[in-house]
Amino acid sequence: GAGVSQSPSNKVTEKGKDVELRCDPISGHTALYWYRQSLGQGLEFLIYFQGNSAPDKSGLPSDRFSAERTGGSVSTLTIQRTQQEDSAVYLCASSPNRGDQYFGPGTRLLVL
């Protein structure tokens, strides 16, 4: 069946521009997560949505980062006024509430 999909797969932007990254989770999964992975680094948690509960935003690195999840399905991660240190692979995952998370292929963001 279809897995987690993310778009775009690659994004190049100029410093100071805003970007939006999209995640389509697996149908029926109530939990959705965003992580990022900088070059050569491990995965860093950003934000977590579970059903209709308030999201866990504890991993967002600054107020330039925000995310929303509409209708309990698709999610958008927005980075405002991008900086070069925002360059990374942004990974989305979803979970069917049994503990394992299914990851998408990621969006590779490069800020020039």
Add this chain to the structure above:
Amino acid sequence: DAKTTQPPSMDCAEGRAANLPCNHSTISGNEYVYWYRQIHSQGPQYIIHGLKNNETNEMASLIITEDRKSSTLILPHATLRDTAVYYCIVRPPNRDDKIIFGKGTRLHILP
């Protein structure tokens, strides 16, 4: 902070069993041990998890010591496609909470 300690890298000959160790000496009684792997340029992939009993599935086996302070992931017949970074993760009872990834073990399968 990640609550696990793993060797940064390991080598294993193709066709042999790969045994990846993980120390989690501060694990709580109700925390699970999860293993994920990340093949180059892909998102992480769930492998297996356990609480206190040994577990086996089509991908791997998980051996957890009786005191639960360490575990070993076993890939019984490693292939070149098993080359990846393997993450050992301790997760709280709310198993859908976020994952805190450590640095993992980079496993090289040698032909």
